[in-house]
Amino acid sequence: MSGSLAQRASRAQASARQDGRRSTTDSPLAIGIAMVLLIIAAVYFLVPIYWLVVNATKTQPDLIGSNGFLFSTWNLGRNLSDLFSRSDGIFLRWGLNSLLYAGLGAAVGTFLSAMAGYALAKYSFRGREALFTLILGGVLVPATALALPLFLIFARVGLTDTYWSVFLPSVVSPFGVYLSRIFAAASVPDELIDAARLDGASEWRVFVTVGLRLMSPALVTIFLFQFVVIWNNFLLPLIMLRSSELWPITYGLFSWQSQVSRDPSLQILTVTGSLVSVIPLIVTFLALQRYWQAGLTAGSDR
Amino acid sequence: MATVIEPATADPSAGAPARRRTGRPGRSNRAWIGFVLPFLVPFVLFYVVPICYAIGQSLTKTERTGGIFGEATTRFAGLEQYGRVFSDPGFREGVGRVLLFGVVQVPVMLGFALLLALLLDSTAARLNRFFRIAYFLPYAIPGVIAALMWAFLYSPQLSPIVKALDDGGIGIDFLGSGTILWSIANVVTWTYTGYNMLIIFAALQAIPQSVYEAAKVDGAGALRTAWSIKVPLVLPALVLTAVFSIIGTLQLFTEPVVFRAISTNVPSDFTPNLLAFNTASANNYPLAAAMSVVLALATFILSSTFLRSTSKRAGL
Numbered sequence: 001m002s003g004s005l006a007q008r009a010s011r012a013q014a015s016a017r018q019d020g021r022r023s024t025t026d027s028p029l030a031i032g033i034a035m036v037l038l039i040i041a042a043v044y045f046l047v048p049i050y051w052l053v054v055n056a057t058k059t060q061p062d063l064i065g066s067n068g069f070l071f072s073t074w075n076l077g078r079n080l081s082d083l084f085s086r087s088d089g090i091f092l093r094w095g096l097n098s099l100l101y102a103g104l105g106a107a108v109g110t111f112l113s114a115m116a117g118y119a120l121a122k123y124s125f126r127g128r129e130a131l132f133t134l135i136l137g138g139v140l141v142p143a144t145a146l147a148l149p150l151f152l153i154f155a156r157v158g159l160t161d162t163y164w165s166v167f168l169p170s171v172v173s174p175f176g177v178y179l180s181r182i183f184a185a186a187s188v189p190d191e192l193i194d195a196a197r198l199d200g201a202s203e204w205r206v207f208v209t210v211g212l213r214l215m216s217p218a219l220v221t222i223f224l225f226q227f228v229v230i231w232n233n234f235l236l237p238l239i240m241l242r243s244s245e246l247w248p249i250t251y252g253l254f255s256w257q258s259q260v261s262r263d264p265s266l267q268i269l270t271v272t273g274s275l276v277s278v279i280p281l282i283v284t285f286l287a288l289q290r291y292w293q294a295g296l297t298a299g300s301d302r
Numbered sequence: 303m304a305t306v307i308e309p310a311t312a313d314p315s316a317g318a319p320a321r322r323r324t325g326r327p328g329r330s331n332r333a334w335i336g337f338v339l340p341f342l343v344p345f346v347l348f349y350v351v352p353i354c355y356a357i358g359q360s361l362t363k364t365e366r367t368g369g370i371f372g373e374a375t376t377r378f379a380g381l382e383q384y385g386r387v388f389s390d391p392g393f394r395e396g397v398g399r400v401l402l403f404g405v406v407q408v409p410v411m412l413g414f415a416l417l418l419a420l421l422l423d424s425t426a427a428r429l430n431r432f433f434r435i436a437y438f439l440p441y442a443i444p445g446v447i448a449a450l451m452w453a454f455l456y457s458p459q460l461s462p463i464v465k466a467l468d469d470g471g472i473g474i475d476f477l478g479s480g481t482i483l484w485s486i487a488n489v490v491t492w493t494y495t496g497y498n499m500l501i502i503f504a505a506l507q508a509i510p511q512s513v514y515e516a517a518k519v520d521g522a523g524a525l526r527t528a529w530s531i532k533v534p535l536v537l538p539a540l541v542l543t544a545v546f547s548i549i550g551t552l553q554l555f556t557e558p559v560v561f562r563a564i565s566t567n568v569p570s571d572f573t574p575n576l577l578a579f580n581t582a583s584a585n586n587y588p589l590a591a592a593m594s595v596v597l598a599l600a601t602f603i604l605s606s607t608f609l610r611s612t613s614k615r616a617g618l
Contacts, residue, residue: 116342131338235575
C-alpha cells in the first residue's frame with residue numbers, strides 16, 4: 001500500500017512492459033493481426049474528431065458542398081470571429097457558465113466526497129455501513145429520474161432558471177464518496193492519524209494535514225470524473241434553465257443546431273463551436289493522464 | 303532513548319489513556335458527524351427528497367372542475383397513475399426499445415472493449431499509449447457534441463461516409479425508422495468503449511506475473527491464456543462496466559433528443575426518459591413523476607439483480 005495509486009498504476013505498467021508477456025507464444029502473424037485490429041479501432045474512434053477538425057475550418061457552402069474528409073477553402077479565422085461575436089458573444093458566456101458549473105461544482109463536490117469518504121473509512125460508528133449502503137444506493141439511482149422532481153421542488157422555492165438550480169444538485173456525487181472511501185482506506189495509514197492526534201492536532205487538522213494530503217492524487221481523479229459528468233449533463237440544464245445567458249455550452253450548441261433550418265449560417269458555427277468546446281476537455285485529459293488512469297484502476301479494485 | 307520512546311509508539315494507550323480512548327477512531331468520537339454532514343445534507347436534499355417527492359406526486363391526480371377552464375385541484379389517486387403508465391402503449395414500446403438496445407449494444411460494446419484491452423495487454427508497448435489515448439478520447443467529448451458530430455456523419459446530404467457507401471453501391475439511410483436506433487447505439491458505443499476498455503485494461507495489468515508463468519509451464523498459448531485466465535480474472539471489472547452500462551441504457555436521453563432535431567424518426571416517446579420529459583413539458587406532472595419512479599425502480603432492480611447474480615461467479 002505504499003505510494004500513491006498513480007505510482008502503483010505506472011509501476012504496474014512498467015513491469016508489464018518489462019516482463020515481455022508476449023514473448024514466445026505469439027507468432028508474427030498473430031502480432032500482425034492484433035496490430036491491424038488496433039489500427040482499425042483507432043480509425044473508428046478518431047474519424048469523427050478528424051471530421052470535426054476539418055470541417056470547422058470550412059465556409060458554410062463548403063461544409064455542404066465539399067468532401068467532408070478533405071480540407072477546402074480555409075475559413076477558420078472567420079468562423080472563430082463569427083462564433084465569438086454571435087449574439088453579443090453568447091458563446092463565450094456559455095463556455096464560462098460550463099466552466100463555472102463543472103469546475104466549481106466538481107471542486108466543491110470532490111471536497112464534500114473526500115470528507116465523507118474519509119469519515120466512512122477512518123471512523124467507526126453505529127450505522128456506518130447502513131449509511132454507506134444508502135449513499136451507494138444513490139449511485140444506482142439514475143440522475144435523470146431525479147431531474148423532474150427536482151424541477152418541481154425548485155419551482156416551489158423559486159430556484160428554477162438560476163445558476164443554483166444546476167449548480168447545487170451537481171455538487172452531490174455518491175460515486176465520489178465511494179471512491180474516496182476506497183482511497184482513504186488504502187492510502188491513509190491509521191498510525192499517521194494517531195501520531196497527529198498525539199501531537200495534539202484537532203480532528204479537522206488531522207483530516208486536512210494527513211488525510212487530504214495523502215488522498216490528493218486520488219482526489220484529482222474524482223474531480224476529473226465529476227467535472228466530466230457535470231460538463232456533459234444535458235437534461236438538468238434543459239429542464240431548469242430558460243434564460244440563454246445561464247446555459248452551459250452543450251445546451252447552447254444544441255439550441256443552435258435546432259435552429260439551423262431557420263438560419264443555415266448557424267450550421268458552421270455549431271461545428272466550429274463544438275470543436276472549440278471540446279479542446280479544453282481534451283487538453284485537460286491529456287495533461288492529467290496519469291490521474292484518470294490510476295482512478296480507473298481503483299474503480300475496478302472492489 | 304529508544305526504550306523510552308518505544309512503549310509510547312508501540313502501545314500508545316499506555317502513554318495517554320484518557321485521550322487515546324476518545325482519539326481512537328470510534329466509540330465516543332463524534333467528529334465523523336462533522337465530516338459526513340456537509341455531504342449528507344445536499345445528498346438528502348437533492349437525492350432523497352426528490353425521490354420521496356416524486357413518489358408522493360405520483361400518487362395524486364389533477365382534476366379540473368367545471369370544464370377545461372375550471373379550477374384545478376390535486377387529490378390523492380392511489381396507484382391510478384401507475385396503471386396509466388403501464389397501460390400506455392408508448393411507454394411500453396419505449397421500454398421495449400431500450401431493452402432491445404441494451405441487450406444488443408451493451409454486450410457488443412463490452413465485447414469490443416474487452417477485445418481491445420486484451421490486444422493492448424498482449425502487444426508491444428511502443429504504440430500502446432497512443433492507442434489507449436485514441437480510444438479514450440471520445441469519452442472527453444460531451445454526449446450532445448458526439449451526437450451532433452455523428453448526426454453530420456449520418457446525414458444523407460452532408461456525410462462523406464454515406465456518399466462513399468453510395469458510390470460503392472450500398473445505399474444506407476442511417477436516419478431511417480428501422481436504422482436510427484442502431485445509429486444511436488453506435489454513438490453510445492463510440493463514446494464509452496474506450497472508458498470501459500481502460501477499466502478492463504487496468505484490471506488486466508493488475509494480474510500478477512506468476513499467474514502467467516504457471517500458464518506457460520502448462521503450455522497454454524496466447525489465446526488460451528486470454529480466454530481461460532485473463533477473462534475470468536477481469537470478470538469483476540466487466541461486471542462493474544456492465545452495471546454502469548445498464549444504468550446508462552435505461553436513461554437514454556441526450557442522443558435521442560439531438561437526433562430528434564434532425565430526423566422525424568425519433569418520436570416523442572422514443573425512450574421512457576424522453577417520454578417522461580415530454581409528459582412533464584405538457585404539465586402532466588403526476589404522470590411524469592410516476593414514469594420517473596418506475597424508471598428509477600427498474601434501473602435499481604435491474605442493476606442490483608445483475609450485480610448479485612454475477613457477483614458470486616465473478617468472485618466479488
